[in-house]
């Protein structure tokens with residue numbers, strides 16, 4: 001079994017983020033005491049809260065805000081024919097190549113793309129474009145030998161051995177398979193789903209009929225997906241077990257571009273509303289479309305290792321439903337009773353589909369990277385640096401910390417009383433160890449938006465100080481106002497309002 005390789009860290013910032021995530025309980029390597037398992041990670045006590053908040057926000061943005069979008073939770077295991085119909089059995093491949101000296105395996109297309117990026121960084125944009133185009137042509141024609149020759153011609157070397165002693169390029173299917181059934185002879189091969197979307201397609205009519213849904217409508221799903229990625233690098237950016245949040249929106253054929261644009265704009269607003277700076281987001285239209293798509297784009301975020309895909313928006317035509325209709329021999333059509341210009345019903349058709357597909361883990365990494373802040377603070381003559389997570393309060397794992405100034409004089413009791421009155425609505429931390437300054441620092445490091453200090457004055461007039469994570473400013477307010485003060489900042493409402 002492969003063990004956790006040291007993540008090749010592209011730059012210092014990513015390295016800092018990875019160790020921050022580990023040190024403060026966001027992300028641990030899987031099975032770490034056994035040296036880890038490559039490209040698999042566990043979310044710790046802070047990570048699980050942040051991830052749940054991201055998923056919850058996405059879920060509510062889809063289902064609660066849109067009357068015509070409903071949810072689904074399909075199984076990970078599906079009938080093997082599902083993956084035949086979807087094309088995954090035959091063509092969910094990546095071209096791989098091995099270096100004979102280091103025995104390391106690489107994705108041939110990624111190595112060429114990296115070479116092209118190098119040309120671009122050096123200012124030779126034309127050469128970069130020509131190289132990517134040539135690779136596109138070779139892959140399209142399934143000319144794997146040509147891809148190998150291109151790697152050799154470009155003098156691409158293995159970063160480990162430093163040689164160009166390459167094997168042939170081979171196609172490698174990314175699906176994990178396993179056996180169902182206890183008796184070997186009867187057992188049949190099934191797959192761990194490589195995407196959640198197919199669970200939605202095969203349930204299209206179940207949901208449409210039982211929910212009395214009218215086209216246009218959407219089905220949203222959050223769930224695990226598995227891909228045997230050849231090169232798994234860059235921390236949780238590319239994992240072998242990950243979570244997707246996908247929504248398939250079923251529309252009348254001919255109206256798909258209108259909906260494609262609508263969902264593209266909605267998703268753009270969503271990313272901006274959770275606090276990602278606009279200059280860190282890029283919308284990249286696909287030059288080359290998959291055979292079933294008639295429009296597609298990636299929403300990219302500028303990670304420390306460059307602009308990379310976080311979410312895909314795809315106009316998938318009627319490809320998937322038609323494929324499932326053919327293999328299952330069950331009709332997957334919708335009867336559209338609405339009237340056309342001539343006053344006739346539109347009748348039966350297989351709906352077209354707009355898909356929004358985002359990885360929960362990639363979103364997590366995006367949120368973490370954009371929140372990770374280091375700043376210099378000058379106090380009097382001295383300057384010190386501070387690291388904090390500038391998370392949107394709605395996403396922060398802990399909403400407030402209740403901190404009695406000292407461990408005596410009845411302050412812990414008063415603080416506990418405040419904690420108990422707020423805990424029904426907010427995830428909070430109560431802490432009385434160490435100096436107040438140290439406790440503030442600990443909360444900054446996990447991104448807690450508010451620190452509530454309980455001091456002797458609290459006992460006299462029922463007021464507390466509330467320290468703001470980002471400005472470090474403190475305001476004094478009555479305990480009775482705490483609930484609405486915190487709630488205003490942490491509720492999803494401010495985000496939802498920006499999506500309207």
Ligand code: ATP
Pocket residue numbers: 195227229236237238239240242243244309310311312357358359360361362363
């Ligand atoms: P990439 O080009 O990065 O391999 P993809 O185009 O294969 O991604 P899709 O199949 O469109 O990705 O999947 C939709 C989303 O699922 C991606 O935008 C990404 O956020 C997430 N995703 C896909 N593969 C992984 C992975 N191995 N680890 C984490 N997230 C992933």
